[in-house]
Amino acid sequence: MKKVTDFHVVEVQHLSHDTFIIVLQGTEPVIAVLPGQFAEVEVPGSPEVFLRRPLSVHGCDPVAGTISFYVKVVGKGTARMSELLPGEKVSVIYPLGNHFTILEEGRVLLVGGGTGVAPMLMLANKLKKAGAEPVMIIGGRSAADIHISDAYHAVAEMHVTTEDGSLGVKGRVTDHPLLKEEFNFNRIYTCGPDPMMKALSAIAREKGVVCEASLENTMACGFGACLCCVVKTTDGHKCVCTEGPVFDTTYLENW
Amino acid sequence: MKKVTDFHVVEVQHLSHDTFIIVLQGTEPVIAVLPGQFAEVEVPGSPEVFLRRPLSVHGCDPVAGTISFYVKVVGKGTARMSELLPGEKVSVIYPLGNHFTILEEGRVLLVGGGTGVAPMLMLANKLKKAGAEPVMIIGGRSAADIHISDAYHAVAEMHVTTEDGSLGVKGRVTDHPLLKEEFNFNRIYTCGPDPMMKALSAIAREKGVVCEASLENTMACGFGACLCCVVKTTDGHKCVCTEGPVFDTTYLENW
Amino acid sequence: MADLKIDIGGLLLKNPVMTASGTFGYGPEFDDFINVSDLGGIVVKGTTLEHREGNKYPRMAETPAGMLNSVGLQNKGVDYFAKHIYPAISHYDTHILVNVSGSRVEDYVKVCEVLNELEGIPGIELNISCPNVKEGGMAFGTSCPSAREVTKAVRAVYHKHLMVKLSPNVTSIAEIAKVVEDEGADSLSLINTLLGIAINAETRRPVLSTITGGLSGPAIKPIALRMVWQVANAVKIPIVGMGGIMNATDAIEFILAGASAIQVGTANFLDPTVTIKILRGIEEYLDRHNVATVKELVGAMECC
Amino acid sequence: MADLKIDIGGLLLKNPVMTASGTFGYGPEFDDFINVSDLGGIVVKGTTLEHREGNKYPRMAETPAGMLNSVGLQNKGVDYFAKHIYPAISHYDTHILVNVSGSRVEDYVKVCEVLNELEGIPGIELNISCPNVKEGGMAFGTSCPSAREVTKAVRAVYHKHLMVKLSPNVTSIAEIAKVVEDEGADSLSLINTLLGIAINAETRRPVLSTITGGLSGPAIKPIALRMVWQVANAVKIPIVGMGGIMNATDAIEFILAGASAIQVGTANFLDPTVTIKILRGIEEYLDRHNVATVKELVGAMECC
């Protein structure tokens, strides 16, 4: 059951000059969100922003009545969001889209690049609770891009790659030994830049495992009403907002 | 010399449920403003407001570097202004338009109705300093509309009318004895609703004195560039923003 | 309480709030948010003879107070609609109109023949104004002879309510409206989107895969109001107005300009409950202004 | 540093930033805010043969991301311009174009004859697209025969730069553009305002005294970009683009779509220094992208 409802800003935690976590408090009971689902978030008080912005749910705590997003400033909407003050009202439509499959056993690999980290903590949590053994690789350009708290280490075996080698393995996530000689997983879950996800999809195909990727797209509604957000699949155009954002990559054309 | 410059909100003083004074602090030296001049004030953070809003300057203190406006909430722009928080940035174009004539002697009558009060305190101050003897009538629907501080009493003989009689003389400003049998002034200065100003203009004509009225108009620019803000004068269409807002009412057609 | 019922050329709506084609899916997309049956009517996505994949990604660009889309009539074709979608939505207690699109007159006609047979579909909205398809589409709605041809052909085979949706991308929308009225349309809806472009200055590329797309949202409201007013002054059949309606005040403006009913489009994306808010707001406006029926307000703008 | 000079059909601008007619007064209105001589050119208010009072108040309505105006060519006539205004502005070290408007072809011709004699006026912008006058105005720009007639008549008497300003209120702006090019225009400017209405729902009256007015501002930018692109693909003469330009990025978009220069209109009201900011922003963009001259960017949008 999706709904559109008001939240109030609790805080904006700045992780770096361009990345922040925004925590919102619901005015109504908060619905449990599954890992990979997203929300359409209003950007209040910005004359230049017309539409809502789609954001993966980073954290969701129905008991505390909070929901959080892990956001990178890339334009006017995300810039405005980063300046929101505690108490400001933000309308949110959620939960939207499908979610990552929660396996109940086996070693599984979670790979987040950039803001693709957003759904990963929640996903690792669920997987671990279900009985699987999550291993996570977080990739960035440099150490400044990597924001891993203790919460990550508590639920997954953590690995890091940075392109400049300032933290973890030097190179891209696909350069990590876990994706080469040490590959030993039942499934890959990924969210991040398309080229990264495509490379992971290729590795998964080679290794004969399923790769679930969370796609981005330009969205006007987020709940299947506009048909703006299509991706080409082996079965024609599909809406990323309703049939995704998570896709088994074998289903995607040219992946 | 007009300029466009940034101010920061110092405070919003709520006088009643719909009337407030907003005080702004300049980021550059503040230009001295003459009574009757106005400013074009940005309404920040409102997706529904496109243009600036013209507002009479209520107070201006070049020493303190502040400027203030006396505003009534009538729509989306003024509503948003009433919610501005200390520190918020507001761009202002000022000083704009002409100003009331400052007589150097004689008893003069100042009549403000509604937000037409805005320029009156500054005007009374200037008149008194110049050597004239200002008498002021403030009119409203009820006592709740009248917001006169000690500052007014310090510079002018104060009178009040309210339509419901809850304060001062019952009736409209034109019902006040000072505008009837007790009329004894060199000039009338007025700002407020058109019907009130037209009635005062008629009285002035009858008494053979000049009436200076500050007009409102729908403005796009405020400084003579768009020709949107015309009023019909005996000499054709004139821009209220550059040839006004203050007009000798004998110059206005149908007044 | 005010009477919200309104007759638009034989089709009696319980209230004047409809949804615009392509912005409301088929209805079920909104079941979580509102009771779809509360609406005066819904117009489903543009339907063509054959299945269509629509245009390539990207299909959407945000613009000042609006958006461009180039969805390009993605739909599974009229037969699929009749067999699979129609049964799933016919339970709604509101008028379901099908937006009919095509590239050739024969196609329009065939689609209408299929829809004629669907008992629960009381009418169609003939889309002669879609800017997002290569052939046909908007071309039909931008010249009098072609607007005449397609309306005539459809009227000959379609026996229920025929609403024709006009394109704003024309010099004189009133002329097209008159031609369409002549050919027997029961009502007119306007406006469809205005043709526009968005460019990404950094990449130096158009934002949309199709370069041009259709502009909708509040940005176009003044143009839409003007066209509704022009058409209302030119024809006798009822008008359904749309273009940038975001709230009840906007809706009232369209009604004052001459629209008997309105459609809500892009606003559904920003707030999926907006239609119901507009409905309540119209009711509140009528009561506050002591207007007994919506009908009294139609074209009631006082001009002089 | 990038070379901002650009030749628009024989008229060499020191940079591509001009101001739009009716939004910049005659120049002195901006002296307090900017150095007018820094601009590539200014286009002064629409000038007619006789003095005109313009339309009645109210003449302006705010709309979503835009505004409507119905000023209606208020001006003191061309003789007054030549005698009193021209001497007061001819000191500006920038090209001053006069926007020429009228109700009859003979009037246009007479105005141009007067302007021909003013040494400091290197060109005119022939306004065949003003939506705010009862006769003539926009009518000239919305049909090919009348656009041809007025352009031909003016071209016969006017020997300096002839820029023709096109109306967006047409089915095919490219067709009108081609006709005007045929008749010898040196450049084209577009777009003028789109015809719109604003209604006050509370009073049930139109906001403007004239009911309809011209829509300008960011709301119309996608439409303006589309028309610039369509015209650029249809004619060989240079195009001056406008419509909702608020910042340097917007300006770059118009240049990429095919405009050799741009005009800034409504944005001047929100920020009287905006033209200079746009100028600096274009410079910064060119440097950041290693583009040596503005010219290289004209029509450089990559479509496929």
Ligand SMILES: Cc1cc2nc3c(=O)[nH]c(=O)nc-3n(C[C@H](O)[C@H](O)[C@H](O)COP(=O)(O)OP(=O)(O)OC[C@H]3O[C@@H](n4cnc5c(N)ncnc54)[C@H](O)[C@@H]3O)c2cc1C
């Ligand atoms: C399902 C989904 C989940 C997402 N989850 C997250 C998340 O958890 N955290 C996060 O930071 N971001 C996420 N995004 C991306 C986010 O929606 C965009 O970054 C945001 O909409 C940009 O808004 P803006 O106003 O800041 O940028 P704009 O000013 O609108 O655009 C700035 C630049 O970003 C590009 N851009 C805009 N929107 C998108 C988009 N949807 N995808 C890719 N590029 C875009 C534009 O082309 C432009 O170049 C998600 C997107 C989707 C579809």
Ligand SMILES: Cc1cc2nc3c(=O)[nH]c(=O)nc-3n(C[C@H](O)[C@H](O)[C@H](O)COP(=O)(O)OP(=O)(O)OC[C@H]3O[C@@H](n4cnc5c(N)ncnc54)[C@H](O)[C@@H]3O)c2cc1C
């Ligand atoms: C020279 C000048 C000085 C002014 N000084 C003051 C002042 O000191 N204090 C003050 O409170 N107001 C003053 N005003 C009026 C003020 O500009 C308007 O109230 C304001 O612009 C309304 O903005 P809004 O967004 O709140 O209303 P909107 O949402 O734009 O409109 C709400 C309603 O107000 C009406 N309205 C809008 N603008 C005006 C206007 N300019 N004149 C009359 N009615 C209007 C509209 O028709 C509409 O019905 C002045 C106006 C001018 C021209």
Ligand SMILES: Cc1cc2nc3c(=O)[nH]c(=O)nc-3n(C[C@H](O)[C@H](O)[C@H](O)COP(=O)(O)O)c2cc1C
């Ligand atoms: C994403 C999208 C898809 C649309 N698809 C159609 C369509 O299939 N058929 C049609 O006639 N109009 C279509 N339209 C146009 C709308 O029905 C409506 O005419 C237009 O958007 C103006 O109204 P608005 O400003 O309220 O959105 C579409 C509009 C949008 C935004």
Ligand SMILES: Cc1cc2nc3c(=O)[nH]c(=O)nc-3n(C[C@H](O)[C@H](O)[C@H](O)COP(=O)(O)O)c2cc1C
């Ligand atoms: C108040 C106002 C007055 C205008 N007067 C004229 C005019 O006299 N002649 C003309 O050709 N265009 C006139 N225009 C149109 C502008 O020159 C320009 O074409 C239009 O506003 C679009 O640009 P913008 O969105 O940047 O404002 C006027 C526009 C406005 C807003």
Ligand code: FES
């Ligand atoms: S964003 Fe509207 S259908 Fe996916």
Ligand code: FES
């Ligand atoms: S408001 Fe623009 S000229 Fe007066």
